[in-house]
Amino acid sequence: MKKYLLLPILSIFTVCAFAESAISVSPVRWDEAEAKADALLAQMTDEEKAGQMIQAERRYMKISDITKYCLGSVLSGGGSAPGKNTVDDWRTMIEKMQAAAAKTRLAIPIIYGVDAVHGHNNLAGAVIFPHNSGLGASASTQGTFEAARETARAIRQTGVTWTFAPCLAVARDIRWGRTYESFSEDPQKAAAFGIVSMRGLHDGGAVSSIKHFAGDGGTAFGTSKKTPGFLDQGDTKLSEEEFFRLHLNQYKRAVEDGALNVMASYSSFNGVKMHENRRFLTEILKEEWGFRGFVVSDYAAVEQCSGKNYRDNVILCVNAGIDMLMEPIRWKQAYRSILYGLKKGLIAQERIDDAVRRILTVKYLSGLMDEPIPAFEEIDEAAVREKARKAAEGTFVLLKNEASLLPLKPNISVCILGPAADSVGVLCGGWTIEWLGKTVNPAVGGKTFREAVTQFLEAGGGAVTDHPDEADVILLALGEEPYAEFFGDAADLSLYGDKALKGNRAAVEAARKAGKPTVTVLVAGRPRIVSEEIKSWKAFVMAWLPGSEGADALVNALWGKVPFVGRLPFTWPVSSETSAETESRRSETVLFPYGFGL
């Protein structure tokens, strides 16, 4: 009996043991790393310490600044890439940066961070995995683990060792522009998938960042101060008990599981910005839960705090528990503010030492101190594309299938309508080459839905026709424009509303007029309102944002080469107005309940 119980545990360790670069987060390794960090810290000047606490953006700094200020970290924001954006360009840039760091008195390497949230999505030629809302629909966490591990390997190949992922957000209102970064509206599911994703990154040798701590997915509609925006970076108004249950517990579990880095959330909790909330960043996260890694602020978030001026805000954030300041542009000012705070006794020496100890500990633990640039490893791109396709195949949710129209037969004639059929960028969504994503040619390989269907039918004796009257079946591919963050906040979630693809209406109309059996595929980061339109569709598939290999994956599912296994990780509302009521849904406000899937 015992023998069988041990098997799953052993298999986890076997996976880890094979990956040479894997980051081990055992208590012993933390102890060793902290001891080394302490020894180094003892030799550091205050200026060197302040430098370690700074993260600048590559576009707003010179490489020599790394030497001059002993910078701790550099990042690429969404879409920020060196040169022609090749693997070599990235490696060369980071090699130069590490050489600049090696010239400092203590030669502490920088840690380079990117938003690799579904593959190494800033890099030209990257393989793009499904976004989290789709992964959360999967029956197992295998695709999530593979996506994370391959992402880690891909960033390491370019010299990068830190990604700002996974997002542990629990999106409670799908009008939020970051819903697709959330695995589920259910905190248990978000925790389970998020932790697997974090493990996959560590297993592949990358430092993860669980974000955004905490409550980013719980903000109240209308509390965002961003333009455009209704929800993003707003205020989460809840009792403390509810806040813990919905938005905090997944972090506690991730900390217990070896989290290395936490990113603070732009959002507020009951009117207080999380970046200045000492109770959560220090008392709960670090003291109560025993988090030993470091906390990084979000991109220029310091500016949003309640201090009198920028300097006050830096001091406020550091005192609240922020260890590293992601201050892309104003980083020199942030650096000076730390030193000012220290000199004037506004920040205690112990707080600075604690912050730097945490940063150095993660640098030791992740192997960065011994190997500032990961050794170059070949990646079998075809194998990774296959993994991305398999991950996507597990995400599709079949929501309607009248008279078992699906799976389709291979030798039929199909007319493809709809704006989501002709863009790989739409399949990938935001955070793909550009921060906001790209509809046209996003440089990530893969096929459009039309290309994949055409190839498949031509090989199987079927045909694609431009004329609906000649078709046996209409494939209607509808979708959302790519977007990110507050740009994706949408008050109107109808198929023709905010962020909907422009051609949706005409395509819906054309399919209705044709009167042929219609299979609709929705390519979107979240449910959209289909209450009326669905009546004239025979079959309906939620495809989420399946990534660069999503079209082939969809073809496999539609033609029955793989089964539909996905289940909704978000409740599907009947109208935009009812999209926030994830907890107390009445049956009349729900089109498909949480967990539904045929």
Ligand code: BGC
């Ligand atoms: C986002 C973070 C991201 C950071 C760095 C911010 O705007 O909120 O999720 O990691 O930018 O690109």
